[in-house]
Amino acid sequence: xxxxxxxxxxxxxxxxxxPEMVQERKxxxxxxxxxxxxxxxxxxxxxxxxxxYRLTLGIRERxxxxxxxxxxxxxxxxxxxxxxxxxxVVKDYYQICASYYDxxxxxxxxxxxxxxxxxxxxxxxxxxxxxxxxxxxxxxxxDTARRLxxxxxxxxxxx
Numbered sequence: 001x002x003x004x005x006x007x008x009x010x011x012x013x014x015x016x017x018x019p020e021m022v023q024e025r026k027x028x029x030x031x032x033x034x035x036x037x038x039x040x041x042x043x044x045x046x047x048x049x050x051x052x053y054r055l056t057l058g059i060r061e062r063x064x065x066x067x068x069x070x071x072x073x074x075x076x077x078x079x080x081x082x083x084x085x086x087x088x089v090v091k092d093y094y095q096i097c098a099s100y101y102d103x104x105x106x107x108x109x110x111x112x113x114x115x116x117x118x119x120x121x122x123x124x125x126x127x128x129x130x131x132x133x134x135x136x137x138x139x140x141x142x143d144t145a146r147r148l149x150x151x152x153x154x155x156x157x158x159x
Contacts, residue, residue: 001050001051001052002037002038002039002051002052003036003037003038003051003052003053004032004033004036004038004051004052004053004054004055004144005033005051005052005053005054005071006033006053006054006055006071007029007032007033007054007055007056007057007151008054008055008056008057009025009029009056009057009058009151009154009155010056010057010058010059010060010065010155011155020097020101021154021157024150024153024154025150025151025154027150028147028148028150028151028154029147029151031143031147032144032147032148032151035143036140036141036143036144036147037139037140037141037143037144038051038053038055038138038139038140038144039051039138039139039140040053040068040076040077040137040138040139041136041137041138041139043136043137048076048077049070049074049076050070051070051071052070052071053068053069053070053071053076054068054069054070054071054073055067055068056068056069057148057151057152057155058155059083059155059156060080062082062083063080063081063082063083064080064081064082064083064086064152064155064156065078065079065080065081066078066079066080066081066137066138068138077137077138079137079138081130081133081134083156085129085133086126086129086130086133086152086156089122089125089126089129090126090152090153090156092122092125093119093122093123093126093153094153094157096115096118096119096122097119099115100112100115100116100119103115123146123149123150124142124146126146126149126152126153127142127145127146127148127149128142128145129149130145130148130149130152131145
């Protein structure tokens with residue numbers, strides 16, 4: 001009951017989306033639906049509808065928007081996170097991903113592994129920031145945070 005059962009992304013449809021980004025999005029959505037931990041805590045004494053939840057993610061007015069509904073489609077919560085605290089980690093993540101994709105095509109396995117370790121570290125940092133920003137709004141585990149951070153990056157690139 002404390003999970004996401006459906007994910008929808010509000011996409012802008014820009015042509016900047018690379019094949020790698022499309023693949024990252026597909027993997028993140030698939031992995032998220034397979035295994036996630038997502039709970040809405042009680043806020044201001046209001047009762048929160050139980051999960052599982054339908055989650056729509058988007059970028060609106062430079063904010064990362066979570067629109068959450070019940071499995072039956074009733075509204076459960078909506079919150080907006082400023083993109084400011086994510087700006088540097090998203091930029092770093094895109095740069096290291098570009099280096100990683102280039103390395104996969106031409107570098108040695110050892111070099112690819114070194115870059116991948118750095119990429120995972122930046123990804124973990126983004127997930128940590130996301131968990132902090134969601135504090136009091138939604139409780140998520142680190143794996144869920146990592147996948148949601150991936151989707152934030154993809155959506156942010158598309159705007």
